[in-house]
Amino acid sequence: MLEEMKRLAEEKQWAVFLEDYGYSRAGARSAAKGLVQMDPQLKQDFICWSQDGSIPQTEIAGFDIPGLIQHKAMTVPAAFLTLDWLLREPEQAKTALADLMDEIVVDDGLLNLIEEAEREDRDGPSLSPPIRNDI
Amino acid sequence: MQLLQKAGDKVKAILEQKIADVLRSVEYLRDRLTQFFGLHHVDEALIYTEQENKLIDQTVETLINYFPNNPGEMLLNEDYESRCEAVEDLASELAALYQVEDLEILITDSDGMFSEGNGVIYGFAYIEEGIVYINRKYLYVNDAVVLEHIVSTVIHELRHMMQGQVMTLHNTYGVPYNRRSAWRDNARNYVTACEDLEGYYNQPLEYDARNFANRVWHGAYHKTI
Numbered sequence: 001m002l003e004e005m006k007r008l009a010e011e012k013q014w015a016v017f018l019e020d021y022g023y024s025r026a027g028a029r030s031a032a033k034g035l036v037q038m039d040p041q042l043k044q045d046f047i048c049w050s051q052d053g054s055i056p057q058t059e060i061a062g063f064d065i066p067g068l069i070q071h072k073a074m075t076v077p078a079a080f081l082t083l084d085w086l087l088r089e090p091e092q093a094k095t096a097l098a099d100l101m102d103e104i105v106v107d108d109g110l111l112n113l114i115e116e117a118e119r120e121d122r123d124g125p126s127l128s129p130p131i132r133n134d135i
Numbered sequence: 136m137q138l139l140q141k142a143g144d145k146v147k148a149i150l151e152q153k154i155a156d157v158l159r160s161v162e163y164l165r166d167r168l169t170q171f172f173g174l175h176h177v178d179e180a181l182i183y184t185e186q187e188n189k190l191i192d193q194t195v196e197t198l199i200n201y202f203p204n205n206p207g208e209m210l211l212n213e214d215y216e217s218r219c220e221a222v223e224d225l226a227s228e229l230a231a232l233y234q235v236e237d238l239e240i241l242i243t244d245s246d247g248m249f250s251e252g253n254g255v256i257y258g259f260a261y262i263e264e265g266i267v268y269i270n271r272k273y274l275y276v277n278d279a280v281v282l283e284h285i286v287s288t289v290i291h292e293l294r295h296m297m298q299g300q301v302m303t304l305h306n307t308y309g310v311p312y313n314r315r316s317a318w319r320d321n322a323r324n325y326v327t328a329c330e331d332l333e334g335y336y337n338q339p340l341e342y343d344a345r346n347f348a349n350r351v352w353h354g355a356y357h358k359t360i
């Protein structure tokens with residue numbers, strides 16, 4: 001229980017740090033989860049970076065942080081997280097790195113439509129207007 | 136005669152709307168009953184509906200019509216303009232197949248969209264606006280693998296547009312409530328690749344779009360993309 005609370009507190013701390021760094025809320029929450037569980041050495045290096053901006057020379061499976069930033073347009077935290085993923089699941093991570101990247105743009109308009117649809121799903125569909133007599 | 140025609144069209148439109156309403160109500164009841172009785176125990180995220188499977192088969196047919204062999208190898212022999220035309224035509228035909236109305240496909244490399252900072256992005260899906268942007272700089276590249284990826288990007292992005300139709304209930308393709316809800320939740324919490332690659336790669340909307348494109352590629356060329 002105490003461990004879980006400590007983990008959640010650390011996650012929240014990193015999420016705040018990342019949002020201040022410029023991350024979206026969703027990106028910050030996702031990345032914070034990864035940072036909490038990161039390989040201890042990488043985590044230590046990340047903490048150093050967060051304090052003094054130093055980038056480690058660590059290379060994993062042929063990838064390093066400067067390379068990921070330059071060739072994959074990653075942020076520094078994302079590069080650290082990717083090195084951690086390469087340690088844990090090298091084949092999956094390498095497949096993801098080789099795969100195409102895209103982005104769904106989620107704007108307020110789409111979010112509004114989604115909320116309306118979720119309400120309709122919960123409350124049931126509304127009927128269309130009755131047939132008019134002017135035809 | 137014209138008045139009769141006009142009246143007939145109006146009646147047809149109203150009837151079509153009524154039928155859509157009834158089908159939607161049936162779907163809603165089905166979802167509520169399914170949830171109440173807990174009928175579906177398997178991970179619905181991995182199972183496509185009959186409508187989706189049919190669309191996959193039709194996509195395979197369409198793709199083979201355009202590219203009987205590996206799309207990358209075929210596009211290698213074309214100039215840039217022909218490549219753009221092929222990509223745009225394929226996208227338009229798929230949009231019609233998926234009943235995604237008024238979709239615009241823009242092949243661009245404008246700084247605002249694909250700057251140096253995110254130049255690795257192949258495409259963007261603006262669901263609400265109904266626009267798919269394809270990074271045109273990759274159509275200049277004389278590499279069969281890259282060109283193959285661009286063609287698969289079209290299917291990937293069109294799948295995102297389908298997801299948008301499902302999430303907003305414009306057209307559900309029979310997708311059940313659990314998956315609709317999971318996709319909506321992901322859209323509210325969408326993670327970009329440059330922020331967290333693992334988070335981006337494994338999130339439901341991206342996992343599904345890749346899976347959809349892979350199903351099509353496997354059907355057409357017996358390989359994954």
